[in-house]
Amino acid sequence: MISIKDVSHRYTAKGREETVALSNVNLEIEDNEFVTIIGPSGCGKTTLMRAVGGLVQPTEGEITIDGQRVTGPHQQAAVVFQNFALLPWASILDNVAFGLELQGMGKADRIAKAEQYIKRVGLSGFERKYPRELSGGMQQRVGLARALAVETPILLMDEPFGALDQQTRRYMQEELIQIWEGDRRTVIFVTHDMEEAVLLGDKVVLMSARPGKIEEVIDVDIARPRDPEAVERSEVFAEKKEYLWRRLREMYQVTA
Numbered sequence: 001m002i003s004i005k006d007v008s009h010r011y012t013a014k015g016r017e018e019t020v021a022l023s024n025v026n027l028e029i030e031d032n033e034f035v036t037i038i039g040p041s042g043c044g045k046t047t048l049m050r051a052v053g054g055l056v057q058p059t060e061g062e063i064t065i066d067g068q069r070v071t072g073p074h075q076q077a078a079v080v081f082q083n084f085a086l087l088p089w090a091s092i093l094d095n096v097a098f099g100l101e102l103q104g105m106g107k108a109d110r111i112a113k114a115e116q117y118i119k120r121v122g123l124s125g126f127e128r129k130y131p132r133e134l135s136g137g138m139q140q141r142v143g144l145a146r147a148l149a150v151e152t153p154i155l156l157m158d159e160p161f162g163a164l165d166q167q168t169r170r171y172m173q174e175e176l177i178q179i180w181e182g183d184r185r186t187v188i189f190v191t192h193d194m195e196e197a198v199l200l201g202d203k204v205v206l207m208s209a210r211p212g213k214i215e216e217v218i219d220v221d222i223a224r225p226r227d228p229e230a231v232e233r234s235e236v237f238a239e240k241k242e243y244l245w246r247r248l249r250e251m252y253q254v255t256a
């Protein structure tokens with residue numbers, strides 16, 4: 001379980017006013033839960049996710065994973081970035097195997113594991129290609145395979161589909177649901193998209209800006225396995241989306 005207790009974070013840069021990115025955030029995330037985070041730009045979504053990964057040290061409060069306090073980068077989480085963050089000079093196979101090499105895995109094992117995850121994201125046959133030879137959607141599948149391959153219990157996804165066109169994004173959402181339902185991990189998924197938040201999440205965490213805090217945690221009581229098309233036609237999906245939109249609109253009216 002991930003436990004976020006009274007976490008606040010202030011960024012201080014010389015000669016600049018300090019920014020309160022997070023204020024008194026409390027949240028518990030169960031093992032294998034899929035949590036989406038949504039909120040206005042600058043409300044601290046990325047900061048919260050980075051804090052769980054140990055990449056940001058909160059100025060107050062604490063985060064624990066299975067009771068262990070997070071004090072720096074750790075092996076419990078892998079990250080999928082919006083801009084894919086692939087190594088341009090390395091093949092798809094090497095990109096996916098890279099994290100395994102850092103873990104100290106031997107060559108034959110890491111090639112086998114990388115091939116297994118490349119297959120899982122539907123990219124078999126592209127192992128020897130380079131990132132520039134792939135479309136954006138395919139590059140992000142590589143990013144996903146790389147994060148899955150290290151087999152961490154937690155996946156941190158920071159607007160992973162934000163740079164993709166609408167159809168590709170939709171396709172990737174379907175694939176992610178399928179992959180995750182077959183191979184559950186704890187997922188924290190940051191998004192700007194209300195439909196994406198509801199379609200994917202077991203819970204939607206709604207944050208507000210200035211200072212960044214949690215407004216509400218909304219349970220998405222839609223059964224799994226989820227068939228995205230059926231979900232989108234359902235009443236509960238429409239209700240949750242409408243509710244989120246109303247809450248976000250209220251926030252924009254306050255901050256605009």
Ligand SMILES: Nc1ncnc2c1ncn2[C@@H]1O[C@H](COP(=O)(O)OP(=O)(O)OP(=O)(O)O)[C@@H](O)[C@H]1O
Binds near residue numbers: 013039042044048
């Ligand atoms: N390294 C930093 N130094 C100073 N301020 C920062 C830094 N990183 C983020 N901030 C500020 O902290 C606040 C929260 O940023 P954060 O990126 O966590 O928000 P976000 O909700 O992910 O934003 P977005 O939706 O635009 O990606 C913002 O006001 C941002 O400008």
